[in-house]
Amino acid sequence: MQKPIEVVAAVIRDGDTLLACRRAADRSAGGKWEFPGGKVDPGEAPAEALTREIAEELGVEVRVGALLDRTVTVVGEARIDLACYETRLAGARPDRSTDHDELRWVGVGDLAALDWAAPDLPVVRLLTA
Structure with missing residues (x-):
């Protein structure tokens, strides 16, 4: 089996809400919700990758x-x-995204109502437990 793709995601909390992002229809997993982030480049620390990806995708620090x-x-x-x-x-x-067609601030109790991408489900279950 191939080597796993190393990806990082930001669970961005603001007050009592978390940022959920819906993948644009033309992207893989289009229409599914996820926490924003992306692939870790070779030699890059996870925190560096996350900071870079959020700046690129959402235009925020x-x-x-x-x-x-x-x-x-497995997907x-x-x-x-x-x-x-x-x-x-x-x-x-953030008010825009390069990869998503909707950004939504969601209370923890409402996370389970969204149609999440498979890799994000373990952290959604953790957050809502």
Whole structure:
């Protein structure tokens, strides 16, 4: 089996809500919700990758905190090694995304109502437990 794809995601908390992002229809897993982030480049630390990905995708700066969950999920032929980190905004809330067609601030109790991408489900279960 192929080597897992190392991915990081930001669980961005603002007050009592978390940022959920819906993947644009033309992207893989289009229409599914996820926490924003992306692939870790070779030689890059996970926190560096997350800071870079959030700046690229959402145009905002974040402070990366503790690791919340790290799970490998099989999606088709790929193995996704997703590490999700507690993250805080360093400034204003994002209002756009290069990869998503909707950004939504959701209370923890409402997370389960969204149709999440498979790799994000373990951290959603953790957050809602």
